[in-house]
Structures are given as C-alpha cells and as structure tokens.
Amino acid sequence: GEEVTLTSAGELPVVGWYTPGGTLLSQEPVYTFTLEGDTTVCALFEGDRFIDIPANAWYLEDVMQASEQGLVSGMSEAFFEPKGTMNRAMFATLLYKLEGAAGSEGEGYFEDVAPGAWYESAVRYAYFHNIMEGMSATKFSPNISLTRAQAVQVLYNLEGQPAVTGDTTFTDAADAGDWAVKAITWAEQTGVVAGIGDGLFDPTANVTREEFAQMMYNYASYKEYDLTLEGDLSQFEDASAISSWAETAMSWANGSGLINGHDDGTIDPQGTTTRAQAASILMNFDQNVAEN
Secondary structure, eight states: OEEEEEOOSSSSOEEEEEOTTOOEEEOSSSEEEEEOSSOOOEEEETTOSOTTSOTTOTTHHHHHHHHHTTSOOOSSSSOOOTTSOOOHHHHHHHHHHHHHHHGGGSSOSSTTSOTTOTTHHHHHHHHHTTSOOOSSSSOOOTTSBOBHHHHHHHHHHHTTOOOOOSOOSOTTGGGGOGGGHHHHHHHHHHTSOOOSBTTBOOTTSBOBHHHHHHHHHHHHHHTTOOOOOOOOGGGSTTGGGSOGGGHHHHHHHHHTTSSOOOTTSOOOTTSBOBHHHHHHHHHHIIIIITTO
C-alpha cells in the first residue's frame, strides 16, 4: 500500500489521530501510515474535547459544560456521538447525576460529608470537576489516607485522562489494581513521579504530605505553571523533618497556599494526606495555580 502522511493544515496542532470507532492511532502531530483499502482517520485538535462536535454546533457549549460537570461523557475517548440514541440506563444515570448536581449547594452529596465541614466545598468541587470520586456511591471517606496510586490517579483526572501509549517501567504498578496502571504510566512518562528506586512505585503505600507536594510540584512543572512562590518553612517547628529532596516542593506548596501547617505549629511532612486534604489541595491548585 501507499505510505500516507497526515498533519494539521491550520494553526492548531493535532493531539490525537483516531479511527471512526474511537481507537487511538497516534498522539504525534504528524501521523504516517500505510494506506490499505478505504481508510478513514479522524483528527482531534488542541483545545477540542470531542472530534464529532463541530465548532459551530448549536449544542457545543451545553455539551462541554455538561461534560465538565461530570453529567455526561463521550461514547469513547474522543467521540460524543451527538446524534446517537440514549437508552433508559443512560437516562437514569443522567438523572442520578443531576440530582447530585442540584444538591451541591444544599445537603452534602456524600452522606459522610457533613454540611459545614471545612472540606465540604472542596469535596464537591473535586467530585463535580471529575478530579476525585467517592469510595462508593454514597461515601467519600474524607478521613481515609490517600495512597500513592490514588494520588497519581487524581492528577491524571485533573489532566483530563489523556490517552497513554507505552508501558510503565515500574514492576509493581498493578499492585493497587489494574485501574491504577494507566495513571501511573502517564505520571512516569510526564515526570510527575519518579518512583522509590529499584524499579518500584509502591502504589499501595499512603502518600505522605511531602510526597504529595512533590507530585503537585512536578505536575505544575510539567504544565509550565508558576513555580516561583516560596513559603517560609522555618515558621514550622518540625521544618527540619522535611526531606532534602522535598524542600523546594514543600516551600512552593506552602507559598502557593496548597499545604499549610497544623494548629500545633507543625507542617508534618511525613504525615499522611487524607482524602479531604487532597480535595482541598486540588481545588486550591485548580483555582489558584492552574488558572493564573
């Protein structure tokens, strides 16, 4: 067959080439393949969410807002199928999610997130922005510690769960479950995580506060966000307990208002990060770091 090369003819770069069925072919801006028979290749451009929604579609804004709020998702990674039919199960799911969204300003969506709790708004923000999910349909488990696999997953969610190609080099990546492998692979490939040595990631271990700060710092670096803010770590009586490799990240996280000290005057670098704390950190990051 003939060799064909595809690239963007306009200013916007292509971020993904797909088959009409939604299978990712390549994430490179230029795609070369051997033409065999009738072949259709679809391009997803930078800034777009779905290939099959035209820029001038009357429903574009509504679909995008519903997608951002977690009310609807694509039929595949890059296709929404706007003219497809909705079955009863899909409609029931939409109604269930709408009930949660309608109640987001009133009674807590999760029964273990009490109205008025310091983390209430952060949990709702993280949930309705598809950054964090509950531990079940009715439980968020705000006081449970976040594992290293879960920490990577929420950052992968924050990034919008981009397509991942290739494999992770961490030999224990699947120890937390198959659900974590794609996020761990993405985090390793983007430099968000580097592992603990000897080819291991230790996904089931609880993530410490300084480890989470380092992951957030690495992610901000990957996104080319501002890393110049610095906090005064000397104000915390246990500042000497911060690992040398985490000092820059902890200073930045503190200066950016992501990780603060406890009421007892400590910053607790070796302490674990609860799911409520993670929700608060991620909300502050998304609103104050990512948007600036």
